[in-house]
Amino acid sequence: MDLAPPDLSARLDAIAPLREGAEFSWREAGEGTRTPLVLLHGIGSNAGSWVGQFEAFAAERRVIAWNAPGYGGSVPLPAAAPVAGDYGGALWRLMDHLGAAQCILVGQSLGAIMATAAARIAPSRVAALVLASPATGYAVPPGADLPETISRRISDIRELGPEGMAERRAMRLVTDKALPEVRALVRSAMASVNPDGYEQAVRLLAASDLPALLDGVSLPGMVVWGGEDVVTPPAGCRRIAEAFVGAQGIEIPGLGHAFATEGPQQFNEAIRPVLAAVDRARGN
Incomplete structure (x- = not known):
């Protein structure tokens, strides 16, 4: 008899139920005196990916994973084409709401651009910065024509809708070896x-230039990626x-x-030294 794969989203709900405020939705679990870990998802994902x-x-x-503006129950940003600093400022509004003065900040894919922008705005609030499978951005000047890959993303979401886009794109995020429950979670996130909000995020990807954002950033950090990544x-x-x-x-x-979803043990082992270094520096 065929059995359905384990439901990772149900497992997550048991650990970190979705919470909602006036502007944001997020997942949160844990407590203690150690520096909180804050997780920013990628363009086709949400807080459930963690x-x-x-x-x-x-x-x-304490572990906090936001739904970025325009994702889940989080309110979209007012600009049609927000820039990285708009998302960085939004993150600090959520952190203020949650009373998190400082954090270890992890951004995956487009979340790496958002995380770096947040670190530029308030570097003293970031104890360490981890960029996972980071999106570089296209550095498109304001008003310029969008590259074909960006235009295709916008047409996909407009013409196919989230379900159709997930059918076309979601499995590019994992390898052929990914477990069925992982594939189901990744597809469900993109279909949601x-x-x-997704189109705003696509326009952010078009306008951003992560190497330029990193210029002048001086923080303990790490860049980590999967060796079989075909997206970044x-x-x-x-x-x-x-x-x-x-x-x-x-790598x-x-x-x-x-890869944080497909291979969580390997990902966690890779970033754990960053967390340990912050804890040692703060006497935890």
């Missing part, structure tokens, strides 16, 4: 995007690691773009 990180780290510290391939991730002065670059073999 189930493996809640399971690994919520027993030792808000079209307007290893060569581009290595360039980001070179642009992030002082950061360690780590995890055998994993794709959504």
